[in-house]
Amino acid sequence: MKKIILSTAALAFSANLAMAQDVVRLGTEGAYPPWNFLNDAGQVDGFERELGDELCVRAQLTCEWVTNDWDSIIPNLVSGNYDAIIAGMSITDERDQVIDFTQNYTPPDPSAYLAMSEDVDLTGGVIAAQSGTIQAAYIAEQGATLVEFATPEETIAAVRNGEADAVLADKSFLTPIAEEDAELMIVGPDVPLGGGVGMGIRESDAELRDTFDAAIQSMKDDGSLNELITKWDVSSTF
Structure with missing residues (x-):
């Protein structure tokens, strides 16, 4: 119960951020099913599309999706082409020297x-x-x-x-x-590699990182994150 109360308080804080930032752009590769891919309509689909949409609802953020080639996905985050990476990116010490990460939204995928x-x-x-x-x-x-x-x-x-x-x-x-x-x-x-998969955030955007952190935690707390992991079969559950 304590975790749920803390998560709710953090999510309430995110409403202030939502007002300060009109649209949060989510960058993904769109070429790595079942994590993320383009469907027949040319729209981003998959586990991370469904997850990202739900995180934005919980954080009271208006979000739009941007696709980017994998080899430049971190540089283009840093340069401001989008605000967060949600692209099956494993949390590593090397990447964490360049960008910040939320907590993981899947355990390490073998x-x-x-x-x-x-x-x-x-x-x-x-x-x-x-x-x-x-x-x-x-x-x-x-x-x-x-x-x-x-x-x-x-x-x-x-x-x-x-x-x-x-x-x-x-x-x-x-x-x-x-x-x-x-x-x-x-x-x-x-x-076994990496520390699980998380959202990549610019180091200057600590408030956005904390907002998504709270949304991820709320999905862990109510079991909905494990349901999505099982639905898309992307990893073991928490």
């Missing part, structure tokens, strides 16, 4: 390897990853040959055309692909 053969060499082979991700950093540290691509789709294509032996990415992204394509399979052990 990473996994996708390949066309179970006997692929995951330690000494060629492994694909999307550039600027925690998976790319992990591969580089482990000593395998890293090949980076700008989009998630390109990493999968690299495995299919033999340019890479496997791809390392969030398991929630790779599992549906493996289920739909009989030539692709999840291989090797899961790889």
Whole structure:
């Protein structure tokens, strides 16, 4: 009960922020299902679209969605092209030196390897990853040959055309692909990385960070966040 009271008070505070800021722009990639993607109507969809819309309702904020390529998503936040990142971004110490994060809205999602053969060499082979991700950093540290691509789709294509032996990415992204394509399979052990997924906020926007923090906490408190996680199957629940 104490947590709920504190969250309610923090959300009430956000009303003042809403009046000070007419529109909060939410930046996402729109290319990483089920987290975020563009539907047939060209609109942002997925777990983070539904989550972001609900957070804005609870925070009494008017929000609009902006799509941005992953490799420039942090620089464009810092430069003011949007006000928050909600794009499956894992909380890491390196990123936290450049931007602030809210509390995580999913626990750490295990990473996994996708390949066309179970006997692929995951330690000494060629492994694909999307550039600027925690998976790319992990591969580089482990000593395998890293090949980076700008989009998630390109990493999968690299495995299919033999340019890479496997791809390392969030398991929630790779599992549906493996289920739909009989030539692709999840291989090797899961790889735990990162500190969960949170919203990225400019360091100068502490009030906005606190407002979204309170909204996330309120969804944790009433169980609605776990319901969304289960609906979209993006992670384990809290």
